[in-house]
Amino acid sequence: MSYTFSELLQDAYMELGQLRRGLATGGSASTLVDAAELAGQHREDDWKDGALLLAAGGSPPAGEFASVAGFVASSGTLTLASNLSEPVEAGMAYGLASAQYPLATMVELANSALRGLGDVPQVDEDVLPSSQHALAWARRRPVRIDYLAVPGVSAGDPWRTLHDWDYVPRAPGSPGLVLFAEPLPAGRPLRVWYLASHPRLAAHEDVLAEAIAPELAVAAVAERALRWQCVRKGGDEKLGLLWQDAAEELQAARRRFPIWRPQRPARLLRLRGQA
Numbered sequence: 001m002s003y004t005f006s007e008l009l010q011d012a013y014m015e016l017g018q019l020r021r022g023l024a025t026g027g028s029a030s031t032l033v034d035a036a037e038l039a040g041q042h043r044e045d046d047w048k049d050g051a052l053l054l055a056a057g058g059s060p061p062a063g064e065f066a067s068v069a070g071f072v073a074s075s076g077t078l079t080l081a082s083n084l085s086e087p088v089e090a091g092m093a094y095g096l097a098s099a100q101y102p103l104a105t106m107v108e109l110a111n112s113a114l115r116g117l118g119d120v121p122q123v124d125e126d127v128l129p130s131s132q133h134a135l136a137w138a139r140r141r142p143v144r145i146d147y148l149a150v151p152g153v154s155a156g157d158p159w160r161t162l163h164d165w166d167y168v169p170r171a172p173g174s175p176g177l178v179l180f181a182e183p184l185p186a187g188r189p190l191r192v193w194y195l196a197s198h199p200r201l202a203a204h205e206d207v208l209a210e211a212i213a214p215e216l217a218v219a220a221v222a223e224r225a226l227r228w229q230c231v232r233k234g235g236d237e238k239l240g241l242l243w244q245d246a247a248e249e250l251q252a253a254r255r256r257f258p259i260w261r262p263q264r265p266a267r268l269l270r271l272r273g274q275a
Helices: 005-015 103-116 214-232 237-256
Strands: 019-023 031-033 051-054 065-072 077-080 093-097 120-127 134-137 144-148 159-162 165-168 176-180 190-196
Touching (some): 005 051, 005 093, 005 103
Antiparallel strands (some): 019 093, 144 190
């Protein structure tokens, strides 16, 4: 099952000890009301600039998140900085975090943490070659290239791996070139495997790369967030210890949940005239 950006943020907030869980008693597309647990329990605007994250699963607006623009203490009403896609209904589960880790900052920290884990495998399908002997490639050197050997077949694997190719880099701003030793079958698309940093996550339904275990992603985001908070607070000793613990947990997670990366093919292009 896919692990969404909303789930990652909620788990990271929980790991930081920042997430308060609750059930809405009502609301709208721009508000959430929890008269049972929030009303009369906090001061006016206590949750202002915090983050509201609806639990994933179910129909919209499940999984969506937004910054908190204001809080009415007497009624337990949270006003959101941006509207949800649908009104909040009674019984919806939510998570609430204070302004200590603002939502916009956590979004950036999460993406920075994922990039910091290193490159992840990615695949582009239906790539059309530039000619029968070449492919213009704007990314880094591919790890593997397949071609569609059996068009129109959905069962099994209709792709076959190409081995005799080499990569020629170009000047910055210009795509590199993949050169093939033999002509490619006419009209057959390619499937190109490559390594790159994790794609940016922004929307609540964006999905974490399958190569990264959720436990590793959460540990990386928590470590990055504590580092940010430690610098922000000017080297607070308690925060420093928490950051050190998070860094050790991240290293342990790296060992327990290594990121799978495909190996580059050993066979390279043999140029004409070479043995």
